[in-house]
Amino acid sequence: MNYIAEIKAFYDRLELNPLPSPAIALWHALMSIANKTGWQQEFTAAVSILVLKSGLNAQAIKRARNRLEQDGFITWRSRGGNQSAIYQINSLVVQNSIKNVPQSEPQSEPQSVPQSVPQSEPQSVPINKHKHKRNETETKKDIPPVSPVLRFEDFLLAYPSKQRRYLAEAAYCSLVASGAVTEDELVLAAENYAAYIKDSGSNKIYLPNNFLEKCVFKDYLGTGQQGMPVKTGSDQGPGCGEELVGDDWMDCETPWGR
Numbered sequence: 001m002n003y004i005a006e007i008k009a010f011y012d013r014l015e016l017n018p019l020p021s022p023a024i025a026l027w028h029a030l031m032s033i034a035n036k037t038g039w040q041q042e043f044t045a046a047v048s049i050l051v052l053k054s055g056l057n058a059q060a061i062k063r064a065r066n067r068l069e070q071d072g073f074i075t076w077r078s079r080g081g082n083q084s085a086i087y088q089i090n091s092l093v094v095q096n097s098i099k100n101v102p103q104s105e106p107q108s109e110p111q112s113v114p115q116s117v118p119q120s121e122p123q124s125v126p127i128n129k130h131k132h133k134r135n136e137t138e139t140k141k142d143i144p145p146v147s148p149v150l151r152f153e154d155f156l157l158a159y160p161s162k163q164r165r166y167l168a169e170a171a172y173c174s175l176v177a178s179g180a181v182t183e184d185e186l187v188l189a190a191e192n193y194a195a196y197i198k199d200s201g202s203n204k205i206y207l208p209n210n211f212l213e214k215c216v217f218k219d220y221l222g223t224g225q226q227g228m229p230v231k232t233g234s235d236q237g238p239g240c241g242e243e244l245v246g247d248d249w250m251d252c253e254t255p256w257g258r
Contacts, residue, residue, distance in 0.1 A: 001039045001091055003149060004177050006031065007170045009092035010073075017071065022056050026064040027073055028166045029053035034089050035149055044084040149173050151183040158190040159208050160197050168208035175212060189217035196220065 010027065019027075029050050037043045050061050065087075068074045072095070076087045152172050156162060175181050190208075193216075197205055206216055 001034070001089070002093060003031070003035060003173050004170075005093045006089075006091065007173065009095075013092055019067065019071070020064070022054075022060045022064040023067045023071075023073075024166070025054040025056060026050065026061060027068055028169065030068075030074060030087055030089060032152070032169070034087075042086050042088050044086055046084040149176055149183070151187050154187045155183075155190045156208065158187060158194055159211070160194045161205050161207055164207050164209045168212060171209050171212035181217070185221055186212070186217060189220040192220035192222075193217070 014024070030045065032053055033045050033049070034040070034043060047058050047061055050056070051058060054061065054064075056064065065074065065076055065085075069076060072090055073092070074087055074089055076085050078085050149172070152169055155172060156165065156168065159168075172186065175186065176183055190211075193206075193211065196202075206214070211217055
């Protein structure tokens, strides 16, 4: 499963079929767990873990997962007792691709003579069903796999703001998938930025998605004397290194969530 493509397909789907915020939070939590399993087709997830990752309570999780299943985002089944439920993430990329593939072709020439003799045995499998399966198989082959993203939780833990988690996760995955920066470098940048904010006493902090999308992280990849973080002043890449003033700071918050 392609993590980046699935996130983009998810938000494309929301434009036409909105979901309540608890369902969105739970989908991201399940995607994070699926990513850590190496994209196993089925995986288990305890409610306590989902509470921790989604910020929802147990009852909200039960309602949200029923909504996700109803709308075709996931499938899940209970194992009874105190055992964790089993989940499967349904690929939205595959679903969208299949919808865009015509399931049948019009006949180029009409039949001039009707069949006078009925078929002795009905066809057990429609012709288009074979074509549908072939299109689905070909579509899955066209979607390149992406290695699991392993350190996003470390990045978010180190970063001084925890807001807009899902936008931050999408930006983080996109950067890692592009090959422009490694996960270790992003975690280091988060740690350096947190240290800079704490030492400087600044009352402005980039929200994590802006820190990544605006390439601010590139200014915090270096270390100075005695291992202290320094700004490198990098201006590489589109939109990077520009001075952010005025309205750009409206997307910031006070240090440490206060």
